[in-house]
Amino acid sequence: xxxxxxxxxxxxxxxxxxxxxxxxxxxxxxxxxxxxxxxxxxxxxxxxxxxxxxxxxxxxxxxxxxxxxxxxxxxxxxxxxxxxxxxxxxxxxxxxxxxxxxxxxxxxxxxxxxxxxxxxxxxxxxxxxxxxxxxxxxxxxxxxxxxxxxxxxxxxxxxxxxxxxxxxxxxxxxxxxxxxxxxxxxxxxxxxxxxxxxxxxxxxxxxxxxxxxxxxxxxxxxxxxxxxxxxxxxxxxxxxxxxxxxxxxxxxxxxxxxxxxxxxxxxxxxxxxxxxxxxxxxxxxxxxxxxxxxxxxxxxxxxxxxxxxxxxxxxxxxxxxxxxxxx
Ligand code: AMP
Ligand code: TRP
Numbered sequence: 001x002x003x004x005x006x007x008x009x010x011x012x013x014x015x016x017x018x019x020x021x022x023x024x025x026x027x028x029x030x031x032x033x034x035x036x037x038x039x040x041x042x043x044x045x046x047x048x049x050x051x052x053x054x055x056x057x058x059x060x061x062x063x064x065x066x067x068x069x070x071x072x073x074x075x076x077x078x079x080x081x082x083x084x085x086x087x088x089x090x091x092x093x094x095x096x097x098x099x100x101x102x103x104x105x106x107x108x109x110x111x112x113x114x115x116x117x118x119x120x121x122x123x124x125x126x127x128x129x130x131x132x133x134x135x136x137x138x139x140x141x142x143x144x145x146x147x148x149x150x151x152x153x154x155x156x157x158x159x160x161x162x163x164x165x166x167x168x169x170x171x172x173x174x175x176x177x178x179x180x181x182x183x184x185x186x187x188x189x190x191x192x193x194x195x196x197x198x199x200x201x202x203x204x205x206x207x208x209x210x211x212x213x214x215x216x217x218x219x220x221x222x223x224x225x226x227x228x229x230x231x232x233x234x235x236x237x238x239x240x241x242x243x244x245x246x247x248x249x250x251x252x253x254x255x256x257x258x259x260x261x262x263x264x265x266x267x268x269x270x271x272x273x274x275x276x277x278x279x280x281x282x283x284x285x286x287x288x289x290x291x292x293x294x295x296x297x298x299x300x301x302x303x304x305x306x307x308x309x310x311x312x313x314x315x316x317x318x319x320x321x322x323x324x325x326x327x
Pocket of ligand 2: 008010041044149
């Protein structure tokens, strides 16, 4: 039996190379090894206000990008979270076994709510319980995510274990898979900040659909430092970030990359890096154009995939309801 993998991504903002290297690339690479379920988490997106038309367009765009990146429905499911009602139903149940104190410790909530916690939605606070429901609903063993989701995965494990203790063995307790390289891609304009969809800076992130000229411009503007030699040194976050992106795209070793750039300058590194990103994204961009040309086909693929896995979710939900004495 193959191990079950589940992961999710929000259909908001522009998908960037941090999402690609931290998550999507691993999903695609290990598709044959596991039994995979990938989810476009639109219910997570509405924890902050969304424009309905933009949300709908964002779902299709993300689906197109994921298929273009290589998600294959013969090996994986790819569906929209709100199409399977069991996610919301299990989230409610998990709300009732999750202590507020656990959610209060979540750093993502603190960052997103900012100073004005009173105005943040209850949904934003409760976001990790819905994420736990996503994962636990499919008896998931492994969850491939970027480094920023580690804390949410810990919470998921804690909630599963607490439920199992209180009501008897019910949930599989999942483990995260975090990539060794590029688990946390930093902003090109500011390597102290994680590359993020919501950052507005023009030179902050490379998006998956950026044209070659734009990619070159962004990489050329990337922050470095006043030193010269090109080495993987975490105390020099700008150069380390560029080298890590290079490594993640090429799969070359750190030693080989350092040897390649020995005696060269930042200008050379940036030119080569831009080239590697452009070539890495080119096939995705070409395939994306085909998917984007036929939105009805995209919708149909998502619907078929949801239909296929809906019974799995129903089974687990039924198991949970029975444990609780519901219905
Ligand atoms: P999100 O954009 O929050 O829906 O994230 C989708 C996936 O991309 C999650 O697995 C994140 O951990 C991952 N991710 C987001 N930003 C980065 C980043 N800067 N570096 C690496 N992985 C990331
Ligand atoms: N919270 C994740 C993010 O922002 C997205 C997500 C929702 C997810 N449900 C999930 C990731 C389940 C992994 C498993 O990146």
